[in-house]
Amino acid sequence: MYIYGKNILKEIIETRYPVKHIFFSSSKTERGSLKEIVEDVANLGYSYSFSPNEVLEKMALTSKHQGIVIDIGNDFKYENLDIIEGKEKLFLVILDQIQDPHNFGAIVRTSVAAGVDAIIIPKDNAVEVTPVVIKVSSGQIFKIPIIKVTNLSNTIETLKKKNVWVYGADVEGKPYYEIDWQGNICLVFGNEGNGIRKNVKNHCDELVSIPMFNNVESLNVSVSAGIILFEAKKQRTFNKQL
Amino acid sequence: MYIYGKNILKEIIETRYPVKHIFFSSSKTERGSLKEIVEDVANLGYSYSFSPNEVLEKMALTSKHQGIVIDIGNDFKYENLDIIEGKEKLFLVILDQIQDPHNFGAIVRTSVAAGVDAIIIPKDNAVEVTPVVIKVSSGQIFKIPIIKVTNLSNTIETLKKKNVWVYGADVEGKPYYEIDWQGNICLVFGNEGNGIRKNVKNHCDELVSIPMFNNVESLNVSVSAGIILFEAKKQRTFNKQL
Numbered sequence: 001m002y003i004y005g006k007n008i009l010k011e012i013i014e015t016r017y018p019v020k021h022i023f024f025s026s027s028k029t030e031r032g033s034l035k036e037i038v039e040d041v042a043n044l045g046y047s048y049s050f051s052p053n054e055v056l057e058k059m060a061l062t063s064k065h066q067g068i069v070i071d072i073g074n075d076f077k078y079e080n081l082d083i084i085e086g087k088e089k090l091f092l093v094i095l096d097q098i099q100d101p102h103n104f105g106a107i108v109r110t111s112v113a114a115g116v117d118a119i120i121i122p123k124d125n126a127v128e129v130t131p132v133v134i135k136v137s138s139g140q141i142f143k144i145p146i147i148k149v150t151n152l153s154n155t156i157e158t159l160k161k162k163n164v165w166v167y168g169a170d171v172e173g174k175p176y177y178e179i180d181w182q183g184n185i186c187l188v189f190g191n192e193g194n195g196i197r198k199n200v201k202n203h204c205d206e207l208v209s210i211p212m213f214n215n216v217e218s219l220n221v222s223v224s225a226g227i228i229l230f231e232a233k234k235q236r237t238f239n240k241q242l
Numbered sequence: 243m244y245i246y247g248k249n250i251l252k253e254i255i256e257t258r259y260p261v262k263h264i265f266f267s268s269s270k271t272e273r274g275s276l277k278e279i280v281e282d283v284a285n286l287g288y289s290y291s292f293s294p295n296e297v298l299e300k301m302a303l304t305s306k307h308q309g310i311v312i313d314i315g316n317d318f319k320y321e322n323l324d325i326i327e328g329k330e331k332l333f334l335v336i337l338d339q340i341q342d343p344h345n346f347g348a349i350v351r352t353s354v355a356a357g358v359d360a361i362i363i364p365k366d367n368a369v370e371v372t373p374v375v376i377k378v379s380s381g382q383i384f385k386i387p388i389i390k391v392t393n394l395s396n397t398i399e400t401l402k403k404k405n406v407w408v409y410g411a412d413v414e415g416k417p418y419y420e421i422d423w424q425g426n427i428c429l430v431f432g433n434e435g436n437g438i439r440k441n442v443k444n445h446c447d448e449l450v451s452i453p454m455f456n457n458v459e460s461l462n463v464s465v466s467a468g469i470i471l472f473e474a475k476k477q478r479t480f481n482k483q484l
């Protein structure tokens with residue numbers, strides 16, 4: 001899987017994310033603009049090489065590669081639920097069958113900014129981590145574990161046993177600003193068209209909604225996630241329900 | 243300009259937005275599924291006709307037209323600044339050179355839900371109201387005036403003379419949750435890559451930021467808008483700074 005761009009490589013370097021290979025532009029390197037980042041890559045022991053811009057363009061499928069194309073291998077490095085073991089004040093996000101890579105990428109970026117510990121996605125019928133998701137997350141995806149699970153309902157039950165309170169974002173819920181977002185929490189956001197599946201919803205401890213004017217029924221899911229996650233972040237920053 | 247779909251037509255009917263012509267599927271009509279909405283359209287005096295699905299598909303450029311294609315004419319019906327005259331407790335949004343129709347559409351939808359009175363966009367170097375914007379707004383755009391102006395800096399000065407307090411969303415600003423969002427306010431959101439232009443920023447009364455974890459520098463602009471607009475909405479709903 002090829003991804004590209006300077007900012008994304010910077011995030012990879014910062015998080016030491018293991019990649020298969022990094023291709024730099026031979027022409028740009030000659031001009032020295034990539035000198036520093038090539039040195040960082042070399043010092044960290046990453047595998048790298050130089051190719052003409054035409055070659056990079058074929059891999060990136062765009063001319064906007066900024067002289068950098070990264071092969072992250074066949075698959076993104078997903079984690080499993082063990083990674084949250086022993087952590088306190090858990091702040092988790094579950095995405096139930098999100099389809100649009102732009103939504104997934106934007107929610108990843110927002111989640112990292114809000115201090116979310118991990119994002120959980122189902123194995124089937126959901127968008128995976130694709131180059132578009134990585135791009136839209138502006139490389140922030142390398143800073144957060146993406147956990148892939150077989151059955152979301154089972155996962156929710158496991159979380160509940162770990163004293164995590166699971167909230168589902170749903171039009172029938174309690175206003176999001178009336179909730180105490182401190183402690184161990186998990187927020188579930190549903191599919192763009194249909195929301196959270198009924199069987200998944202039934203496993204949630206509580207439903208939360210965003211009250212709206214003008215008979216608007218719903219917002220874009222990445223906007224809804226931003227509104228609720230940043231309300232939670234605010235409370236968790238100040239250690240009090242506002 | 244052709245737009246399509248049942249929900250969008252419903253919003254047009256609800257807001258009595260003037261359109262040029264409405265094309266219904268002749269096949270679907272025979273099956274009766276569009277009967278009710280055709281009656282509404284006829285009762286309101288809209289111009290309409292029936293065409294085979296193949297014709298609708300060519301106009302909508304998709305097969306997902308749901309039997310309804312609407313010709314809204316050559317241009318969207320923009321308003322000018324006079325429309326806010328005499329209104330109290332103004333809640334306005336300015337978009338400074340937003341480029342992506344998905345962002346524009348999502349911000350429109352969010353603004354309507356947050357109770358914003360009007361959205362102001364510049365005449366040049368910004369995405370206009372396109373079929374994609376209308377679609378992504380899920381038809382909510384017909385519920386809010388879109389004001390097109392020649393010069394945003396002049397507009398901001400005009401607003402200030404009307405006692406509107408103008409806030410620019412910027413990484414250097416004061417945290418958005420420390421602001422009193424009551425009264426006459428206008429929020430300025432900048433371009434996806436570069437934020438608010440310097441000369442526009444200089445005209446703002448105050449800058450506001452969204453504090454973030456993990457060295458994230460910015461969020462998708464439609465997510466940022468959602469977070470700040472709904473903080474403002476909350477205060478304005480409860481008539482107090484929270």
